[in-house]
Amino acid sequence: xxxxxxxxxxxxxxxxxxxxxxxxxPDPYVSEIVAGAGFDWVLLDTEHTPTDVPHMxxxxxxxxxxxxxxxxxxxxxxxxxxxxxTVLIKRYLDIGAQSLLLPFVQSAAEAQAAVRATRxxxxxxxxxxxxxxxxxxxxxxxxxxxxxxxLCVLVQVETREALDHLDEILAVDGLDGVFIGPADLSASxxxxxxPGHPEVKSAIDDAIRCIRASGKAPGILMLDDTRARECLDLxxxxxxxxxxLQILARGAEAAAARFDDRRGSNRVAxxxxxY
Numbered sequence: 001x002x003x004x005x006x007x008x009x010x011x012x013x014x015x016x017x018x019x020x021x022x023x024x025x026p027d028p029y030v031s032e033i034v035a036g037a038g039f040d041w042v043l044l045d046t047e048h049t050p051t052d053v054p055h056m057x058x059x060x061x062x063x064x065x066x067x068x069x070x071x072x073x074x075x076x077x078x079x080x081x082x083x084x085x086t087v088l089i090k091r092y093l094d095i096g097a098q099s100l101l102l103p104f105v106q107s108a109a110e111a112q113a114a115v116r117a118t119r120x121x122x123x124x125x126x127x128x129x130x131x132x133x134x135x136x137x138x139x140x141x142x143x144x145x146x147x148x149x150x151l152c153v154l155v156q157v158e159t160r161e162a163l164d165h166l167d168e169i170l171a172v173d174g175l176d177g178v179f180i181g182p183a184d185l186s187a188s189x190x191x192x193x194x195p196g197h198p199e200v201k202s203a204i205d206d207a208i209r210c211i212r213a214s215g216k217a218p219g220i221l222m223l224d225d226t227r228a229r230e231c232l233d234l235x236x237x238x239x240x241x242x243x244x245l246q247i248l249a250r251g252a253e254a255a256a257a258r259f260d261d262r263r264g265s266n267r268v269a270x271x272x273x274x275y
Contacts, residue, residue, distance in 0.1 A: 001140050006098045008041050008076035009152035012177055012217040012237050020078070020240040022221050025248070026051035028062035034244050035066035035075040043221075043240055045080045047103050053088075057095045057133070078154070084110055086125060089117040094132040099152035101179055101219075104159075108168035111155050115174035118151050120144055152176045154219065154238075158184035163207060170214040177217030177238065180207050196227070208234045 011018050018040040023031060026049045035042050044059050046052070051059075056079060063077040076099060081088040084102040092100060102114045116124035131138030134147065153174060157163060158181030169178065182195040182204060191197040195204075204220065211218035212235035219238035222228040228241045 001136060003140055003143060003146045003150050004098065006076070006150040006152055007074070008078065008099050008238075009150065009176060011040070012152070015237065017232055017236070018076075018238040020238060022240040022243040024049050024243060024245045026055055026059065028058040030244060031059040032062035032066045035063040035077070036068045037075075038068050038070060038073055039075050039242075040073070041076045041078050041099075041238060041240075043078045043080060043101065047080050047082050053091045053095065056092065056097075060096050078152075080156075084114050084155070086113070086117040089114070090127055090129070093118060093126065093147075093151070094129045094134055096133045098134075098150055099154065101154045101156060103156045103181070104162075104184075105155035105157060105169065106159065106162050107165050108172055111169045111172040111175055114155055115153050115172060118153055119148050119174070123148070148174075154179055154217075156181050157207070159188040160185075161188075163203060166207060166210055167214075170211060170216055175216060177219055178207075178211045179219040179221075179238075180204055182220060182222065196224075201227075204231070205234055208236050211235075212237070 008018060020041040020043060021034050021039045022043045023034055024045050031044065042063060044056060046056060060077055063075060066075060068075065077097065078099040078101055079092050079097040080101040080103060081092055084105055089100060105111050105114065118124060118126060120126050120128065135143035154177045155169065155175060156179045157166060157169065185203065186192060186195040186197060186200045189200055189203060191200055194200065208218040208231060217237040218235060220231050220236055221240040222231055223241065223243060223246065228239055231239055
């Protein structure tokens with residue numbers, strides 16, 4: 001039994017653009033729904049969601065079980081741990097995550113630490129976990145020798161300092177791609193809440209070109225369709241263009257708003273409750 005092929009990693013290496021969805025609703029039911037929608041990849045977030053390693057196991061199982069209408073287009077899971085932490089990385093790899101996005105990487109040393117955390121010795125520091133889910137509970141006999149071939153390591157640059165060290169970060173061996181965090185970057189550049197500011201846009205554009213020119217895969221989350229297409233045209237290879245929480249919240253608000261003309265007139269007046 002071979003190590004499962006990481007189709008997302010292979011696509012990035014081949015320069016095939018991958019369109020994704022950012023998932024912040026930490027429930028396996030939601031994970032299965034969005035993984036069956038037809039995206040190339042789905043980001044399962046733990047940095048800004050109330051979830052943890054055991055819960056992520058169920059989300060990964062749900063993504064694996066999802067069957068899109070186009071059965072030839074299976075969705076790959078990308079997990080974002082809370083932090084670029086060796087122990088967290090080990091735990092997510094052991095439960096079967098093959099693609100990781102590590103947040104707030106500021107230097108080449110931090111990028112190197114991320115890569116080393118995904119490798120067994122002597123190349124890295126990942127602990128031997130025995131019969132873990134990643135090795136199909138010991139059924140993949142050469143998992144230890146072959147695992148890193150199918151692991152995709154992505155780091156997130158999201159500050160002015162990180163951009164200042166971008167060239168050194170890109171020189172780190174074993175790094176598959178670099179994700180630009182537009183929200184935090186806009187704050188770091190002095191324009192919090194305004195990722196569309198000209199200075200922020202210019203910094204993002206330059207970073208995408210630089211990352212692509214280095215041979216690594218550039219990525220970004222961009223919910224504005226026009227701007228997402230601009231990033232793709234610049235050479236971004238993995239772009240999240242939707243977020244499940246936003247789809248639910250804005251969709252629910254829009255549905256309620258469609259009946260604003262009927263709300264209120266037919267309501268039954270309620271008497272105050274006495275306590």
